[in-house]
Amino acid sequence: MPVFALLVISKAGSLIYHRTLPTSTSASTSSSGSQPATGTLGLPGTTSLTTNDYLVLAGTFHGVHAITKNVTPKFLANSASSSDHPPAPTTNGVTGKASSFRYPIPDAPVTGIESLESSFFKLTVFQSLTGTKFLLFTDPSMPNTDGLIRGIYDRFADHVCKNPFWHIDNPIRLDGWERALNQFLFRR
Amino acid sequence: MAVPPSFSTAMYSSPSYSHDSRPSSSSTPSFAGAGLRLPSNRKTIYDRNLNRSRNAELSRASFAFLFMEMVTYAQKKIKSVSDFEKKLNEQGYPLGMKLLDLLLYRASPAGSSSSSSTPAARPLRILPLLTLINNKLYPLLFSRPADSLEQDTSDPSKYMIIDNTPLTNTYISIPKEMSQLSVAAFIAGIIEGLCDGAGFQCKVSAHNQGTDVWPNRTVFLVAFDEQVMERERELDRQGIK
Structure with missing residues (x-):
């Protein structure tokens, strides 16, 4: 599965959801050990990221995104x-x-940063009309990441926004959303 | 000349009805000021044909957002999960009462577009009532029949209507501290209202029994009162279907 991670950043710039997906490459490297390990974000050395690191990453990206929006x-x-x-x-x-x-x-x-590519990973950014940002870390060879992130946004709109037990800008801990994501990311 | 209040309130209980209007005029009563808003052509929702929305479909998203607000509203000032479910149940109850009349009207020759000769009768026995819920109420509300209908093996007064994908639960996940809650209590309220309206006193509750394939699978437990079961036995003895 060439999707590495998904991050959702609220309008205020705080991380409200992050999920790393087990990659087949990292599973194979752990057994063989010959290749350099693929990190959780597709970048070597990112396997040991803690939740706090993700919070910092989200906050930093929020600022960078605001800057890129102005330097268009x-x-x-x-x-x-x-x-x-x-x-x-x-x-x-x-x-x-x-x-x-x-x-x-x-x-x-003017949207600001939309995608970022390196030889290790590709970052696709989607910002909803209300300012929620979706960050998708994928393999650089992954096609149609725009369609993928749209599909994630669809599921966010369905299972998160229409849920009375989720309050806006709060962390997302919902079974239905997890289920829908699993179904979408693994069975397509 | 003013109408005695006892006469006017019998028909128009709305306080916005102006008592100053002449009672002799048989035209549309005039509604004063705020309250019931009238469109420019003076036709309210009550002037429409009941079959107008027969095949109309509603956006799933708009229902989801509306229901979300209903759940948020019901969540106010609740003490327990059962309190929560009771409030949702009460929101559905009047809907079921009215839906019974609507279903029977549409099933009758006057209300149906296809000319059927026999007028629809109100269900007298439990089985026709449950069939009505399964084959008429469910398609009207959700465009499909319920997934299963079962009777409790130990208690003959208890029936189970099983829905694998209840519309109310589609987008709602219950937080852990309220794991007993099922927002399908709203649908249970509709069913209870319909049964009560038909003269079958009962209690309907919704229970989550999710499986791996159907995570939102919900069982509506219909528990009829003892008087209903007594009548059922008497009707059975007389051979009335």
Whole structure:
């Protein structure tokens, strides 16, 4: 199974769920011992991560995500538009300054970091509309991680958001969610 | 001229009904101010045909969110798990009462679209009642019959309706400190309301009996009162089905 781990980070930046999945590669290395051990996050040396480490990781990622959201490159739109037609009289002062930049893809919302790839693992990030972030650590060769993380989000919406015994931004300890995740991640 | 309150309240118990309206006019009574909100065409939900929603389906997600709020509401000021289940049961009870009438109306020639000649009778014996729950109430609520219907081997007054995937439990997992709770008590309340409405006094409770294949499998235990069993024996002696 090339999925290594799943982390869910609340809007406030705290870790509300983390789950590491047993990888077949790490199971084989423990028996043979020839290959370097695949860590729980796909990275060597991450096998010994404690719950506290995951909390730190989640908090750090939350900050990094907020930064990447702000450093999304922008184009200076003023020069391109002024060559086509004369600048509109409203493009002066503060409002003009703000509208003189545009994003590479104007229709897409600015999301921040979406995926991170290395030779050891691939991190796919999905942020829901309410600000909950889903982090999926997979094997770099894993195809269609976007579809996978969408499926996880579907199950989150069903078994966590529709559960009266879960309160928002609290840690998720629900049998139904675990069951749905197991079914989704192992039987597809 | 004002209507004596005893006459007006007999039909319109809503306080929003204005007593100043003329009683001679047989048109739609005027509702004053807040209370019952009227759409612009003056047609309330009570003016609609009862068969209008016959084949209508409701979004599963919207029910899940609504039911979630109902559970949260029932959770307020409870002392024990049985208290919790009682509150959920009470929320379902009036629904079952009304569903009995609706089911019988739709089964009758006046209410059914297909022309059946025999009018639907209210169930007199326990078995037709349970068949009504299994084959009519369940498809109306959940678009499928219940999974199994059993009688307790030791106690003839107890019946079990078994549902492998109750809709209320689909998205709800019970925390460990309330492991005895089953939110399907709401469905048990519906069943109890229907049975009581049909004249079969009983207590219905929901019990979680999850298996590996069906983790939400729920048993609804229907325990009929002694008077119902007595009547059942008498009807059996007279040979009334």
